[in-house]
Amino acid sequence: MANVQAFAKRSLYYLKQLQWRCLSSTVLSHMSKSPLLFDNVELASNRYDIQRGNFAKATQQDINYFKDILSSQSAVITDAEELIGSNTDWLQVVRGSGPVLLKPENTEQVSKIMQYCNNRNLAVVPQGGKTGLVGGGVPVFDEIILSTSRMNNVIDVDKISGTLVCQPGCILQELEDRLNSDNFILPYDLGARGSCHIGGNLSTNAGGIRLVRYGSLHGSVLGVEAVLADGTVLDCMSTCRKDNTGYDLKQLFIGSEGTLGIITKVAIALAQKPRAQCVALIGCNNFENVKQVFSSARKDLCEYLSACEFMDSKIMSLVENHLKLTNPVQTSSFYVLIEASGSSEQYCKTALLDFLETLIESKVIKEGIVADNSVQIKDVWALRERVLEACQHDGYVFKYDVSLPLRVFYNIVDDLRSRLGSQAKSIGGYGHIGDGNLHINITCEEYNKQLEKAIEPYIFEWIGKYKGSVSAEHGMGFIKRKYMNYSKSEAAYNTMKGIKQLLDPKGILNPYKTIPDQY
Amino acid sequence: MANVQAFAKRSLYYLKQLQWRCLSSTVLSHMSKSPLLFDNVELASNRYDIQRGNFAKATQQDINYFKDILSSQSAVITDAEELIGSNTDWLQVVRGSGPVLLKPENTEQVSKIMQYCNNRNLAVVPQGGKTGLVGGGVPVFDEIILSTSRMNNVIDVDKISGTLVCQPGCILQELEDRLNSDNFILPYDLGARGSCHIGGNLSTNAGGIRLVRYGSLHGSVLGVEAVLADGTVLDCMSTCRKDNTGYDLKQLFIGSEGTLGIITKVAIALAQKPRAQCVALIGCNNFENVKQVFSSARKDLCEYLSACEFMDSKIMSLVENHLKLTNPVQTSSFYVLIEASGSSEQYCKTALLDFLETLIESKVIKEGIVADNSVQIKDVWALRERVLEACQHDGYVFKYDVSLPLRVFYNIVDDLRSRLGSQAKSIGGYGHIGDGNLHINITCEEYNKQLEKAIEPYIFEWIGKYKGSVSAEHGMGFIKRKYMNYSKSEAAYNTMKGIKQLLDPKGILNPYKTIPDQY
Ligand SMILES: Cc1cc2nc3c(=O)[nH]c(=O)nc-3n(C[C@H](O)[C@H](O)[C@H](O)COP(=O)(O)OP(=O)(O)OC[C@H]3O[C@@H](n4cnc5c(N)ncnc54)[C@H](O)[C@@H]3O)c2cc1C
Numbered sequence A, B: 001m002a003n004v005q006a007f008a009k010r011s012l013y014y015l016k017q018l019q020w021r022c023l024s025s026t027v028l029s030h031m032s033k034s035p036l037l038f039d040n041v042e043l044a045s046n047r048y049d050i051q052r053g054n055f056a057k058a059t060q061q062d063i064n065y066f067k068d069i070l071s072s073q074s075a076v077i078t079d080a081e082e083l084i085g086s087n088t089d090w091l092q093v094v095r096g097s098g099p100v101l102l103k104p105e106n107t108e109q110v111s112k113i114m115q116y117c118n119n120r121n122l123a124v125v126p127q128g129g130k131t132g133l134v135g136g137g138v139p140v141f142d143e144i145i146l147s148t149s150r151m152n153n154v155i156d157v158d159k160i161s162g163t164l165v166c167q168p169g170c171i172l173q174e175l176e177d178r179l180n181s182d183n184f185i186l187p188y189d190l191g192a193r194g195s196c197h198i199g200g201n202l203s204t205n206a207g208g209i210r211l212v213r214y215g216s217l218h219g220s221v222l223g224v225e226a227v228l229a230d231g232t233v234l235d236c237m238s239t240c241r242k243d244n245t246g247y248d249l250k251q252l253f254i255g256s257e258g259t260l261g262i263i264t265k266v267a268i269a270l271a272q273k274p275r276a277q278c279v280a281l282i283g284c285n286n287f288e289n290v291k292q293v294f295s296s297a298r299k300d301l302c303e304y305l306s307a308c309e310f311m312d313s314k315i316m317s318l319v320e321n322h323l324k325l326t327n328p329v330q331t332s333s334f335y336v337l338i339e340a341s342g343s344s345e346q347y348c349k350t351a352l353l354d355f356l357e358t359l360i361e362s363k364v365i366k367e368g369i370v371a372d373n374s375v376q377i378k379d380v381w382a383l384r385e386r387v388l389e390a391c392q393h394d395g396y397v398f399k400y401d402v403s404l405p406l407r408v409f410y411n412i413v414d415d416l417r418s419r420l421g422s423q424a425k426s427i428g429g430y431g432h433i434g435d436g437n438l439h440i441n442i443t444c445e446e447y448n449k450q451l452e453k454a455i456e457p458y459i460f461e462w463i464g465k466y467k468g469s470v471s472a473e474h475g476m477g478f479i480k481r482k483y484m485n486y487s488k489s490e491a492a493y494n495t496m497k498g499i500k501q502l503l504d505p506k507g508i509l510n511p512y513k514t515i516p517d518q519y
């Protein structure tokens, strides 16, 4: 925690001595496993108003074929017990009944599977780490599950140009650990790092906590190899940072949630691992101040700013109550987490302290704490990163992940509170304010259709009115696709349909996902 | 220039007092106009082996219709004299005979033009600032020229979220000037800033000198509105930094050189204008040292690094001889320009000086100079940015813009020198080494087919062998498209064709560009 002696010299009177009561170094990687059991989740085909597509059903003969081409027995799973997990999504709101889980090891096997499925008209759902939050990576009916969990080789780390080439099933945390030892980091990071796969990250165009610094995956992914619905291997691999030789096809696979092809290889530009990192947690009285903190951070921290997250008091209390984590600053209406990082510990910390001092002097904030060693930094981050887990403990979660202009950003939460009243157990807002990305979590004891109707489409209409995004970073998957029209034009919808038809004429790749049946 | 007093204290003995003999503050914006005359450029239909597509020819009736919908007389140019410029590209290697130049003012007019041309089967070439270097923005035969020069309104600058919304015809330099006053910069910059349009920049996925810091346009463009070949207005506008609601269609228009649609509106995320900026120019004895300078810069300057450019001695001598600019460092085999920028002048400069000191101590470099006021910074940059202009003065330029892995990066230049011998007047290498992007300029007295044959396809085979890119940032346009196969797979080629067919079934949008007729 902040070296109070040193801060005193700079008269940073607001930095109080911290009581890290029960904040211990949390093993963050554990949190990305879904915390509850799977067996009582209602089947999607019952819960939702949805019709099965006109696909074939997998037969024993099909399964035998898969066993043949995948050679290893453990690569073809049909055991009902084992399949439950792969059929149910992380949030436990979508459950399918996929009869078989395939675990190919390489591109060639994926290509053979797809060629076969396309001929047989069998539907396929690609599955990565299964941490997606919109039900995109699990079957809705009886799709075949194609998991990338065994495609987890690092192919190359080029230390001069700073590029990584790997298979899609590499787990984010494992990649990060390996790269860190060469002083690189991936240009993105997210709370699900312990389970999510890089292939899943690309397929969802994952945002996360470093976007404010390093930008989106559309900018940092250098190459993609994808297997199309008919088994064609589309090689768009490259490790060049610049390559303008025709249409940038790899972009199509970033964020298309496995509906256009299966990503089988990835090349990505790495960022230099900053030598120094400090994190401040700040309490704010109102949302105006939160906005001021952010815009000052952009201006004053400039090149040092590497994350800017916020949470409201409701969310903080869920984290405190359900996970027994300690909030180290005075109880406030809002909390902002600011991370600064860079090549020099001294400059980076001084910049952060100067920034905080200015905020105090201009009365934008009252107090804050600064964490500057890795244990403490982890502890502060845990407060923000374990929010979803805390909400899951609160009951059934209606989860929204939206972009809104900052001028109306938090109004939607206030508005939902007055609209829903006591129907909801709790309504909290948090997220990546640095990217204009708000997460709204509404909890209730158990899945409640009436509450859902009170929220939807109201919430999407609200967002549409302000030209926000009804899915900022999680994607459309199964549960959000029908709201696409609130963020996309009809011409865009038609063009998407055209592209889907071009790359997957039979529609076998992740059906019921991403693009709604009608606008 | 470096405050020598202050540096002496830090014993930076290598920083010599500079003689800025004739280096004056160059008006960089002038250099992006093509320096020579247009009237003796051979018609593309004669120079190149190319067949006219089966399009209609514009009639007087068509011209009357255009006059009708564009209302203003000066928006429909048919005067032969005036048309010469619009028919000839910057490098003066492609010249068409487009019979009419249209200058619409808004999306609706563009849509009407395209709807009409699609019905009439008239081919159209979109034209921005006409600084493209691959003949993409001029007619090859008699295509109608659609210029964005009158679509130059800034629609919105959001100072809180840091976003710009504008029409495509805004000139880069003018945007930059306007944004600077609000302490923002565009996340890219290039030497052609005085003439190029933001729409042209997106259409070519321009790279430039800030890519090493802010990444590519695929990451920073937030929204695009494009008019398709049949006049459909495809609205993919958004100012959200995150929006995962379906396929990211705007990406298709970034780098597709006007072959899929005409960009009529742009939204882009801005970067904070750094308060401080310093530039070092360093001499290196060999290319190994250049690489070391770059990889140390990534590591040591980390968040401060905002540009890393290089040029060889041949290029420097062209700049000195033709433009009478002064090279302020000792004559060396290679020169590296490093720019550091950030929020604090002191930190930024100290970081740069520390970095240089380390390089001196480890004997990677012998000397360098540091410029830290805006006039001097401009002067140093002029050495790098006016290279193309200097080469144009040397004669006809065969220009290659390639990506290569750093381990073989400069070998290609040495190799070409021994292959071409005295056939070429000069062979020089320079470019954005921070992005693995090499420009190779080969000059001769005038266009010379034999020399061309000695270079091509040899140079592309070389690049293909090392999995580089045959067009790093300039695109394929007309003159590079036939070499696509050296950087792209056949499956990728077929998919591009499919997308072209989907969005422009008649092929009227910028024919003869980007995608070759066969693989
Ligand atoms: C605790 C927690 C925190 C999170 N934080 C963030 C966050 O900050 N930012 C964010 O953006 N998301 C976040 N998420 C959501 C989730 O982690 C991301 O969407 C992640 O990218 C999904 O990766 P995955 O490997 O788990 O993919 P899965 O859930 O398995 O699949 C996601 C989608 O991608 C498809 N897919 C997977 N692999 C492939 C492939 N190889 N080829 C083609 N399609 C494929 C699936 O079909 C599915 O549609 C969080 C989730 C949790 C549980």
Ligand SMILES: Cc1cc2nc3c(=O)[nH]c(=O)nc-3n(C[C@H](O)[C@H](O)[C@H](O)COP(=O)(O)OP(=O)(O)OC[C@H]3O[C@@H](n4cnc5c(N)ncnc54)[C@H](O)[C@@H]3O)c2cc1C
Pocket: B031, B032, B090, B125, B126, B127, B128, B129, B130, B131, B132, B133, B135, B136, B137, B138, B148, B168, B189, B190, B191, B192, B195, B196, B197, B198, B199, B200, B201, B202, B203, B204, B205, B206, B207, B208, B209, B257, B258, B259, B261, B262, B263, B264, B385, B388, B389, B473, B474, B477, B510, B513
């Ligand atoms: C001195 C100099 C330095 C340069 N430095 C760089 C550099 O560092 N990096 C770099 O990447 N390039 C560089 N270039 C190349 C050039 O400047 C870029 O390609 C630039 O982006 C072209 O913009 P423009 O407006 O001039 O487009 P144009 O040349 O007019 O057109 C380029 C292509 O885009 C299409 N197009 C233009 N506007 C639209 C639109 N609104 N909708 C659809 N299609 C459109 C055209 O049909 C054409 O195919 C340089 C050029 C010069 C002369």
